[in-house]
Amino acid sequence: MNTTALDPDALTRGARRILEAASALFYERGITAVGVDLIAEQSGVTKRTLYNRFGSKDALVAAYLVDRDRRWRSAVNEALAAPGMSLQQRVMIPFDVLREWIKLNPRGCAFINALAELPDPDHPAHQVAADEKRWLLNLFERLAAEAGVARAGLLANQLLSLHEGALAMHAVLPDSDCATSATQAACGLVQAAAGGEGSNL
Amino acid sequence: MNTTALDPDALTRGARRILEAASALFYERGITAVGVDLIAEQSGVTKRTLYNRFGSKDALVAAYLVDRDRRWRSAVNEALAAPGMSLQQRVMIPFDVLREWIKLNPRGCAFINALAELPDPDHPAHQVAADEKRWLLNLFERLAAEAGVARAGLLANQLLSLHEGALAMHAVLPDSDCATSATQAACGLVQAAAGGEGSNL
DNA sequence: AGTTAGATATACTGATCTGTGTAACTGAAT
DNA sequence: ATTCAGTTACACAGATCAGTATATCTAACT
Numbered sequence: 001m002n003t004t005a006l007d008p009d010a011l012t013r014g015a016r017r018i019l020e021a022a023s024a025l026f027y028e029r030g031i032t033a034v035g036v037d038l039i040a041e042q043s044g045v046t047k048r049t050l051y052n053r054f055g056s057k058d059a060l061v062a063a064y065l066v067d068r069d070r071r072w073r074s075a076v077n078e079a080l081a082a083p084g085m086s087l088q089q090r091v092m093i094p095f096d097v098l099r100e101w102i103k104l105n106p107r108g109c110a111f112i113n114a115l116a117e118l119p120d121p122d123h124p125a126h127q128v129a130a131d132e133k134r135w136l137l138n139l140f141e142r143l144a145a146e147a148g149v150a151r152a153g154l155l156a157n158q159l160l161s162l163h164e165g166a167l168a169m170h171a172v173l174p175d176s177d178c179a180t181s182a183t184q185a186a187c188g189l190v191q192a193a194a195g196g197e198g199s200n201l
Numbered sequence: 202m203n204t205t206a207l208d209p210d211a212l213t214r215g216a217r218r219i220l221e222a223a224s225a226l227f228y229e230r231g232i233t234a235v236g237v238d239l240i241a242e243q244s245g246v247t248k249r250t251l252y253n254r255f256g257s258k259d260a261l262v263a264a265y266l267v268d269r270d271r272r273w274r275s276a277v278n279e280a281l282a283a284p285g286m287s288l289q290q291r292v293m294i295p296f297d298v299l300r301e302w303i304k305l306n307p308r309g310c311a312f313i314n315a316l317a318e319l320p321d322p323d324h325p326a327h328q329v330a331a332d333e334k335r336w337l338l339n340l341f342e343r344l345a346a347e348a349g350v351a352r353a354g355l356l357a358n359q360l361l362s363l364h365e366g367a368l369a370m371h372a373v374l375p376d377s378d379c380a381t382s383a384t385q386a387a388c389g390l391v392q393a394a395a396g397g398e399g400s401n402l
Numbered sequence: 403a404g405t406t407a408g409a410t411a412t413a414c415t416g417a418t419c420t421g422t423g424t425a426a427c428t429g430a431a432t
Numbered sequence: 433a434t435t436c437a438g439t440t441a442c443a444c445a446g447a448t449c450a451g452t453a454t455a456t457c458t459a460a461c462t
Contacts, residue, residue, distance in 0.1 A: 014409065029320045032233040035449055046410055047451085053408090057450065112309065112369050113317030119230045119308075133373045157382035162359070165366025168313050172334045178362045185359035188393065189386055213438065236419055247440055248421085254438090258420065 015053040017043040023064050027110050031061055031117050061114070062124040068110050069132045075101065076139070087147040091190050094136060094163055095183040101167075102179055108171030109164065136160060149193040162186050216254040218244040223265050228311050232262055232318050262315070263325040269311050270333045276302065277340070288348040292391050295337060295364060296384040302368075303380055309372030310365065337361060350394040363387050 011019065021043035025034045036057055040047040054060040079093045107113070111129035118125050140156035149155050166182035212220065222244035226235045237258055241248040255261040280294045308314065312330035319326050341357035350356050367383035 012408065030233070030318045032231070032318065033320065036451080037449075046412095048411085048453095049409055051451065107320075108313065108317070109369070112313065112373065115372060116309065116314030116317040117231045117233065119234065129373055133370065137374070137377065154382055154385070157377055157379055158363070158386035160377075161366030161370055161379045161383040161386070162362050163366065164369050165362030165364065168310070168365050168369055169334065169362055171316060172313065172330055173338070176338065176358055176361075178358055181355055181358035182362040184355070185362070185386075185390055188390065192389065192393070215439065237421085238419080247442095249423095249441085250439055252421065 012053065014043075014045045014049045018045055018050050018053060018060070019063060019067055022060055023068060026061065026064050027068075027105070027107060027113075031114060036060075058123065061118075062128060065111060065114060065125055065128040069128060072101070072132070073135065076136075087143075088190055088194055091140065091143040091147050091149075091159070092183065092187060093143070094139065094159075095166075095179070095186050098163060098167060099179045099183065102170045106170060106174060108168050112164070112168065133160070133164075136163070144190070144193065147190065147194050149190070151193070155189060155193045158189055159186050162189075213254065215244075215246045215250045219246055219251050219254060219261070220264060220268055223261055224269060227262065227265050228269075228306070228308060228314075232315060237261075259324065262319075263329060266312060266315060266326055266329040270329060273302070273333070274336065277337075288344075289391055289395055292341065292344040292348050292350075292360070293384065293388060294344070295340065295360075296367075296380070296387050299364060299368060300380045300384065303371045307371060307375060309369050313365070313369065334361070334365075337364070345391070345394065348391065348395050350391070352394070356390060356394045359390055360387050363390075 018039060022034075022039045025039060025042060036047055036050060039060075040050050043050075050060070054063060076094055076097050079097050080090070085093075111125075111132050114125045115129055120126075137156050137160050140159045141152045144152035144155045144159075162182045162185055166178040169176060169178040219240060223235075223240045226240060226243060237248055237251055240261075241251050244251075251261070255264060277295055277298050280298050281291070286294075312326075312333050315326045316330055321327075338357055338361050341360045342353045345353035345356045345360075363383045363386055367379040370377060370379040
């Protein structure tokens, strides 16, 4: 009920276990296909506790997406904090994170998948998904501008499509290794836009 | 029941109306969220007829995806038949189709969306989705090879990610116009890979 | 010691969903 | 004229699902 803000450590023990179980189940099996009874059972918690903590399944879905967004941004921000990278290499960081991320998340983008099941634009999931993509888009633009790219907004759009496409294709054609080839393409686009000539891969 | 092959015109009047209604509803609202009662009502046909024609909801879902794949391939093949295009321009044709396609299909890729809701890898939808993506991947590779690209397989992978990413992003950030910027990026990649220098956009 | 928040246990409601049973109707082809 | 595939109308079974009711237990904080 009070978890709308989803303060990182402000969750009770039960709420944390519910969120962990729900995250795994929602991502692996889909949101509509997973019932609250299964989530309660998998998290070793009563359904009553689930409703006491989150209020409704929709609110739990929103909490799942917000938490996932938070974890993903943490991974990107952590990689951005690594020292000794050129400005052009820094633009590529989301792709470096992506290649690791898909190893543990082979079912594509959780936000795209959630929107597929939740057509109502007023569902909180839509805002969370849009925020996540816009955050990455803005990050690409900022990093591109810092690397001296003239039309950083355009390049950011292109890198976003490459990034999201590679993530989605891994769920359908995991053998095609789109993440690696997309990284190479992104590298080429960045170099062309920045006017450089060194190779980063 | 006999519609597993989905012969184009071998459908009865009722079956065709069911498939049309199901296609619109599944794409716009999601598969699990749409019940067979609603499909029957929207198509002006009895639920009994629906089960007589398609046997089960899962089979109807498979027919929906196969039909959609067929319509999309027709659009691409039609564009490929247009005369007077350079070999490099031909590699870009799926992107030209995409920019038109998303105007009537703003909810992203129906196959990606379906997989999000159907985690069972044995569901026929998985095969249909994989076939659709592999067909486009092979088409990109063939067109790239015809345009004189050396590593056509690598370029095809990159173009696929760009294409699918733009399609997916249109569902989340429709204002970002990823289809146009992705087309430009694809154009640049094709030119760089083919060693040419003319602009196609 | 007493209060209180968090959690347990279990049964239940009401709605929805996929799929079936049965009987009758329609229209076209043989 | 008869046959037969396609369809209608409608009720119903069986399962699942989100969410609630009620009463009890536990552990920490004051």
